[in-house]
Amino acid sequence: MSRYAVALVAGILFGAGLAVSGMMNPGKVISFLDLFDNWDPSLAFVMASAVSVFAVGNRLIRRRKHPFCDLAFLSPADTKVDFKLVIGGVIFGVGWGLSGLCPGPAIAVLVTGQTNLGIFFLALIGGMLAHRTIIRFTD
Amino acid sequence: MDTFSLLSALVGGFLIGLSATVLYAGLGRYAGISGILGGLLSGEDIAIRGLFVIGLMTGAATVFYGAGLPPAIVAQSPIWLLVIAGFLVGFGTRLGSGCTSGHGVCGIARLSKRSLVATACFFSTALIVVFLMRHVLDG
Numbered sequence: 546m547s548r549y550a551v552a553l554v555a556g557i558l559f560g561a562g563l564a565v566s567g568m569m570n571p572g573k574v575i576s577f578l579d580l581f582d583n584w585d586p587s588l589a590f591v592m593a594s595a596v597s598v599f600a601v602g603n604r605l606i607r608r609r610k611h612p613f614c615d616l617a618f619l620s621p622a623d624t625k626v627d628f629k630l631v632i633g634g635v636i637f638g639v640g641w642g643l644s645g646l647c648p649g650p651a652i653a654v655l656v657t658g659q660t661n662l663g664i665f666f667l668a669l670i671g672g673m674l675a676h677r678t679i680i681r682f683t684d
Numbered sequence: 685m686d687t688f689s690l691l692s693a694l695v696g697g698f699l700i701g702l703s704a705t706v707l708y709a710g711l712g713r714y715a716g717i718s719g720i721l722g723g724l725l726s727g728e729d730i731a732i733r734g735l736f737v738i739g740l741m742t743g744a745a746t747v748f749y750g751a752g753l754p755p756a757i758v759a760q761s762p763i764w765l766l767v768i769a770g771f772l773v774g775f776g777t778r779l780g781s782g783c784t785s786g787h788g789v790c791g792i793a794r795l796s797k798r799s800l801v802a803t804a805c806f807f808s809t810a811l812i813v814v815f816l817m818r819h820v821l822d823g
Binding site: 548549551552553554555556557558559560561562563564565566567568569570571572575578579580581582585586587588590591592593594595596597598599600602603606611612613614615617618619621623624625626629630631632633634635636637638639640641642643644645646647648649651652653654655656657659661662664665666667668669670671672673674675676677 | 688689690692693694695696697698699700701702703704705706707708709710711712713714715717718721722725726731732733735736737738739740741742743744745746747748749754755757758759760761763765766767768769770771772773774775776777778779780781783784785787788789790792793794796797798801802803804805806807808809810811812813814815817818819
């Protein structure tokens with residue numbers, strides 16, 4: 546299977562998963578995050594299911610010397626818990642709590658063609674570019 | 685899709701976990717959407733990342749529109765709040781090196797300490813923000 550086919554298939558599975566699970570719907574995500582009003586536990590089950598599957602898959606695949614279509618397994622550059630991780634998480638959490646949208650669903654909801662969701666996505670890209678600019682400035 | 689469905693949550697989560705497994709098995713990379721978007725913006729591996737994103741939208745659209753009348757997906761917030769939220773999501777996920785898929789699914793599945801901390805940070809923050817927005821500020 547070519548590298549491109551892997552990327553495309555993985556993407557399709559991910560998008561389908563977001564739609565099937567209801568995680569494409571920010572209202573459903575907020576209903577999970579709102580513990581005190583009509584609590585919807587979906588997100589917990591989605592994550593439990595996804596984590597379980599990848600935990601097994603990751604373990605099995607790691608027995609190989611390298612991925613099927615590439616030379617090596619990627620290792621994350623940072624291994625320590627640091628300030629950026631925590632602050633980044635908090636900042637992301639604020640945005641996620643305000644909107645019910647994280648990056649995956651932000652892409653998925655573009656297919657609904659709603660302008661305000663397109664604007665959200667552009668702002669998200671803007672935030673990523675802003676971070677990149679600051680990194681370049683401070684290095 | 686607005687009412688809780690255990691089956692949808694589990695199947696959707698399974699698909700997401702499967703996506704991560706395929707990506708890791710094929711290319712040795714973690715299915716972290718913020719990383720994929722960030723990499724696209726930096727011009728790294730545009731073809732692979734672009735295909736994943738296209739696949740994501742395709743998979744989401746297929747499920748969303750394929751099962752009859754699509755569910756209502758509404759982002760309640762005014763545009764200015766969506767812009768702020770989007771920016772924070774983009775900035776925070778880059779600063780924190782991950783999001784719900786990267787840290788929450790892939791990282792936790794690997795029992796990564798960084799990801800466990802990051803996930804705790806953005807989840808707890810989002811819970812607090814939602815509580816404030818829905819039960820303190822809006823009444």
